[in-house]
Amino acid sequence: MSLQGKKILLGITGGIAAYKSAELSRLLIKAGAEVRCVMTKGAQAFITPMTFQALTGNPVHEHLLDPDAEAAMGHIELARWADLVLIAPATADVMAKLVSGTADDLLSTLCLATAAPVAIAPAMNQQMWANRATQANVATLLDRDISIWGPDSGDQACGDVGPGRMLEPQSLVQHVEQFFCDKILKGQHWVITAGPTVEAIDPVRYLANRSSGKMGYAVAEMAARAGAKVTLISGPVCLAAPFGVDRICVDSAQEMLDSVKNTVSAESVFVSCAAVADYKPKEVASEKMKKTGDDGMTMQLTQNPDILKWAAQESGAFCVGFAAETQNVSDYAQAKMERKGIPMICANDVSRCDIGFSCDDNELQVFYRDNKDVKQQAIGPASKPLVAEQLIQLIEKVRQL
Numbered sequence: 001m002s003l004q005g006k007k008i009l010l011g012i013t014g015g016i017a018a019y020k021s022a023e024l025s026r027l028l029i030k031a032g033a034e035v036r037c038v039m040t041k042g043a044q045a046f047i048t049p050m051t052f053q054a055l056t057g058n059p060v061h062e063h064l065l066d067p068d069a070e071a072a073m074g075h076i077e078l079a080r081w082a083d084l085v086l087i088a089p090a091t092a093d094v095m096a097k098l099v100s101g102t103a104d105d106l107l108s109t110l111c112l113a114t115a116a117p118v119a120i121a122p123a124m125n126q127q128m129w130a131n132r133a134t135q136a137n138v139a140t141l142l143d144r145d146i147s148i149w150g151p152d153s154g155d156q157a158c159g160d161v162g163p164g165r166m167l168e169p170q171s172l173v174q175h176v177e178q179f180f181c182d183k184i185l186k187g188q189h190w191v192i193t194a195g196p197t198v199e200a201i202d203p204v205r206y207l208a209n210r211s212s213g214k215m216g217y218a219v220a221e222m223a224a225r226a227g228a229k230v231t232l233i234s235g236p237v238c239l240a241a242p243f244g245v246d247r248i249c250v251d252s253a254q255e256m257l258d259s260v261k262n263t264v265s266a267e268s269v270f271v272s273c274a275a276v277a278d279y280k281p282k283e284v285a286s287e288k289m290k291k292t293g294d295d296g297m298t299m300q301l302t303q304n305p306d307i308l309k310w311a312a313q314e315s316g317a318f319c320v321g322f323a324a325e326t327q328n329v330s331d332y333a334q335a336k337m338e339r340k341g342i343p344m345i346c347a348n349d350v351s352r353c354d355i356g357f358s359c360d361d362n363e364l365q366v367f368y369r370d371n372k373d374v375k376q377q378a379i380g381p382a383s384k385p386l387v388a389e390q391l392i393q394l395i396e397k398v399r400q401l
Helices: 018-030 049-056 074-081 092-100 106-113 126-130 132-143 169-180 214-225 253-263 307-315 329-340 384-399
Strands: 007-012 034-039 084-090 118-122 152-155 161-165 189-194 198-200 206-208 229-234 246-249 268-272 279-281 301-303 318-325 344-349 361-370 373-383
Touching (some): 007 106, 018 084, 034 049, 118 169, 214 229, 268 384, 307 329, 318 384
Parallel strands (some): 007 084, 189 229, 189 268, 229 246
Antiparallel strands (some): 198 206
């Protein structure tokens, strides 16, 4: 319920993408928002008001000069009600109206009368989007602090291919969620490692640590929602890149270190959440190795580079480590914090089946330096996104000490 209590005024204008707005309203409500809809006459040519009334549980507003509504100044009441006005789809016509200040229907009048922020999701033919008049309107709307989410690129109903498609409903919900998040990390750059690294034995086999990547991806997603520019350096996982995050995919520890060196700086926050393999084969076979009998096989290993230690000693970034332990969790985590020379470490007990590998929940014991003292704070047990959100708040607090 990431949008619990938020009031979204959804404006629907005349375009084929109006059918997507039904799913958008459903997803907004599922996320906890209260949704009221305003439809232009053009929108009603593509989808009926009854659809949105059934989905939102609220009457759909259609007319500026509705005697019943305007007896109580209905358009002003709606304008005051909203926490956000989202126009999706937003046609080239409605964008031009917003620029000129036209108020000839209910939706355009509401946009003039509201003090709430306004966001639009453009949807139009690719040539209409590319037209100089439309692009000039885009520049003006951005200058007036109207958020423009999209458009996407791809096949269009008219047969053209190119930019102009309305963003998918799930993507628009993510934009809304990010819009309402407190931007406590605005202007910051966070570099986060996640997932395992895999070290080749031959073209078929490898060594690796167990990791689903869920915790690191949750930290990346929540840092982006909080306003940070996020670079996620990920080993092989079965997860989609979080919304608003720049992901770099790697395999080995050396590749991960190289990517960290190319992205982290003294102004960065570096969160080392990846389960980096400690060792790799000294020699990698160029062809698949075959069994030679029943005597087993001996393999010589060499140590991988220490990514967190490099970041702590060389980058100047504020470094946060993770310690996945199965015993003596607190002692081993604090010893690792001292050994790496970092100001903060997050310990979790991966021997537990409820918060261990591949689980959706986690619990952290976070140790951090406050002047010369080491303090401790527990986070969770809770879902990994909620743990990540609380961890980010704690990191920001500790950075200010």
